[in-house]
Amino acid sequence: MSGKDAYAGSILFVDLPSRTVRRENTPEDLKRKFLGGNGFAVKLAYDLIRPGADPLDPENALVFAVGPAAGTLIPCSSRFVVGSKSPLTGLFVDSYAGGSWGEELKCAGYDALVVTGVSPTPVYLLIDGDRVEFRDAGHLWGRMVFGAQRRIAGECKIPGLSVAAIGPAGENLVRYASIIAGTRAAGRGGMGAVMGAKKLKAIAVRGQKPVFVPDQEGMWRFFRDSLRRLREHPGTGKLLPEVGTGAGVNAFNRLGMLPARNWQEEVFVGAEDISGERLRDQGYFIRSKACPGCPIGCGKVASTCGVDGGPVITEGPEYETLYSFGSMLGNSDLDSIIYADRMCDELGIDTISAGVTIAFAMEAFEREILSPGDTGGIDLYFGNHRAAINLLLDIAYRRGLGDTLAEGVKRAAEIIGRGSEKYAMHVKGMELPGHSARGLKGMALGYAVSTRGGTHQDTRPTVERSGQFDPQAVQGKGKMNKDNQDMTAVCDSLIICRYTEGIYGFFLGEDHVRMANLVTGAGYSLEDLRKVGERVYTLERLFNVREGLSRKDDRLPERFLEEPIPGGAAAGRVVLREDLDQMLDEYYTARGWDPRTGAPTDEKLKELGL
Numbered sequence: 001m002s003g004k005d006a007y008a009g010s011i012l013f014v015d016l017p018s019r020t021v022r023r024e025n026t027p028e029d030l031k032r033k034f035l036g037g038n039g040f041a042v043k044l045a046y047d048l049i050r051p052g053a054d055p056l057d058p059e060n061a062l063v064f065a066v067g068p069a070a071g072t073l074i075p076c077s078s079r080f081v082v083g084s085k086s087p088l089t090g091l092f093v094d095s096y097a098g099g100s101w102g103e104e105l106k107c108a109g110y111d112a113l114v115v116t117g118v119s120p121t122p123v124y125l126l127i128d129g130d131r132v133e134f135r136d137a138g139h140l141w142g143r144m145v146f147g148a149q150r151r152i153a154g155e156c157k158i159p160g161l162s163v164a165a166i167g168p169a170g171e172n173l174v175r176y177a178s179i180i181a182g183t184r185a186a187g188r189g190g191m192g193a194v195m196g197a198k199k200l201k202a203i204a205v206r207g208q209k210p211v212f213v214p215d216q217e218g219m220w221r222f223f224r225d226s227l228r229r230l231r232e233h234p235g236t237g238k239l240l241p242e243v244g245t246g247a248g249v250n251a252f253n254r255l256g257m258l259p260a261r262n263w264q265e266e267v268f269v270g271a272e273d274i275s276g277e278r279l280r281d282q283g284y285f286i287r288s289k290a291c292p293g294c295p296i297g298c299g300k301v302a303s304t305c306g307v308d309g310g311p312v313i314t315e316g317p318e319y320e321t322l323y324s325f326g327s328m329l330g331n332s333d334l335d336s337i338i339y340a341d342r343m344c345d346e347l348g349i350d351t352i353s354a355g356v357t358i359a360f361a362m363e364a365f366e367r368e369i370l371s372p373g374d375t376g377g378i379d380l381y382f383g384n385h386r387a388a389i390n391l392l393l394d395i396a397y398r399r400g401l402g403d404t405l406a407e408g409v410k411r412a413a414e415i416i417g418r419g420s421e422k423y424a425m426h427v428k429g430m431e432l433p434g435h436s437a438r439g440l441k442g443m444a445l446g447y448a449v450s451t452r453g454g455t456h457q458d459t460r461p462t463v464e465r466s467g468q469f470d471p472q473a474v475q476g477k478g479k480m481n482k483d484n485q486d487m488t489a490v491c492d493s494l495i496i497c498r499y500t501e502g503i504y505g506f507f508l509g510e511d512h513v514r515m516a517n518l519v520t521g522a523g524y525s526l527e528d529l530r531k532v533g534e535r536v537y538t539l540e541r542l543f544n545v546r547e548g549l550s551r552k553d554d555r556l557p558e559r560f561l562e563e564p565i566p567g568g569a570a571a572g573r574v575v576l577r578e579d580l581d582q583m584l585d586e587y588y589t590a591r592g593w594d595p596r597t598g599a600p601t602d603e604k605l606k607e608l609g610l
């Protein structure tokens with residue numbers, strides 16, 4: 001720790017083939033310009049990964065980073081990011097997880113951990129402060145996530161050790177494999193496959209160093225103020241603690257914006273049966289679970305006895321899983337969703353991408369693009385939850401049709417062909433989460449331009465849902481997206497949980513400035529912080545432009561442009577091509593990017609010091 005700010009003070013570089021490590025002081029310039037977390041991950045990835053490198057080749061690098069807020073009293077700041085070139089999109093992806101792993105890395109003395117190369121044999125890393133060991137993982141290869149975590153904890157015998165591991169999906173290079181840290185998933189973009197390609201089964205970490213806070217008094221004041229506001233806010237004070245994120249199912253269904261049956265509809269008749277309220281009221285929840293330092297506690301541990309093969313306990317299912325394995329599959333069997341949630345964690349696979357890819361296969365089957373011969377005789381109709389779970393296992397182990405679907409929905413559709421491409425619900429290769437694009441015009445633009453592809457974490461659907469913006473308006477959505485993305489980039493760099501946006505706001509403001517200055521002591525102004533957000537997001541874009549991305553890639557699935565929502569409260573809504581074009585023009589202009597190519601201009605790069 002530096003003694004002048006809340007950074008850990010060093011970056012750990014691990015080279016797997018040579019089994020060597022080196023430490024570098026965290027550069028002052030990196031801190032000031034990129035803040036931490038997301039900013040560190042994209043800067044290190046940009047500098048280290050050769051343009052054109054295959055994401056599953058040794059030359060890809062995997063960057064884990066924490067924010068300067070981790071380990072301090074700033075609420076909900078224990079998260080970490082994994083950044084790399086994604087095997088799903090071929091672009092930069094940053095993927096986040098909660099739990100204690102991030103704080104352990106910080107307290108071990110590291111702001112970031114960079115992993116390069118490929119180990120000749122399966123290995124896991126043990127990081128205990130200054131001690132870093134490469135340990136054989138041959139006996140763990142093939143194991144499910146939680147079994148591997150338990151074995152590692154047993155072998156290391158270090159109290160407080162936190163283990164981030166991959167499962168069979170990562171080992172088998174499923175392009176949307178996740179990394180599971182404790183029970184929390186860094187799910188998006190296939191970071192688990194990058195780890196699998198490196199033959200790195202797990203990273204176990206424990207830290208015992210204190211985190212220095214320059215202004216302790218100010219930190220206490222900010223903490224007390226935040227705590228009061230989080231408790232008073234209806235979302236963070238009541239809905240999330242009581243119902244969890246599954247509260248979205250009924251709410252979005254009422255709005256006519258709950259994607260169902262592979263986005264053919266946005267109302268699901270079985271919504272009530274798979275809602276967060278049903279999970280709560282029917283005794284599925286056995287307890288709440290919060291990340292360290294979080295007064296909200298959106299996590300819910302659920303159990304069920306009603307699944308073939310016996311009882312199941314899982315942390316979840318979150319809204320996104322209720323969407324991807326529920327409404328998207330036309331599945332109102334809650335027990336099966338709980339089971340799928342647990343299996344996704346055990347296999348180490350992203351629930352969103354897995355569910356959306358299976359939904360695609362179901363639609364292709366119902367449209368007779370896939371035949372029973374393709375599915376191994378399985379009737380892959382919507383609602384067949386047993387088939388979905390069998391297919392999930394086939395994906396993780398790359399068996400039969402599962403081998404094709406393990407490539408992600410975009411590649412799977414290209415392999416299957418026969419017109420199936422128009423049923424592949426993704427942006428830039430990343431499967432879409434459960435937030436309406438046709439119902440929320442700004443979200444449609446957000447999906448189209450997101451550096452990660454189909455994500456709701458760059459532009460937030462909550463901005464338009466909050467009522468601050470007309471969801472159907474087109475004008476102003478370019479600027480709205482830019483400003484919201486700059487906020488998410490700063491919060492992902494600090495790193496603080498998205499659910500604090502209810503009190504800190506959807507756009508950068510004085511709360512963000514206070515937080516940044518409390519942990520960095522850098523004296524940022526609001527304008528400085530806006531520049532940090534813009535710099536981080538623009539560098540992500542630059543990474544992608546370097547890989548060949550341009551305006552033509554900022555697009556949406558045909559379904560959103562050609563098929564109006566067929567029923568429900570948002571019936572008739574669609575994204576007109578001319579509206580998308582207008583929003584794109586406005587967005588690039590707001591960003592200072594060339595509207596013809598979508599690339600950042602030289603003037604903008606100079607202004608941002610890139």
Ligand code: SF4
Pocket residue numbers: 076077098099289290291294295296297298299497498499
């Ligand atoms: S709100 Fe949920 S995800 Fe966010 S920090 Fe708290 S428990 Fe973790």
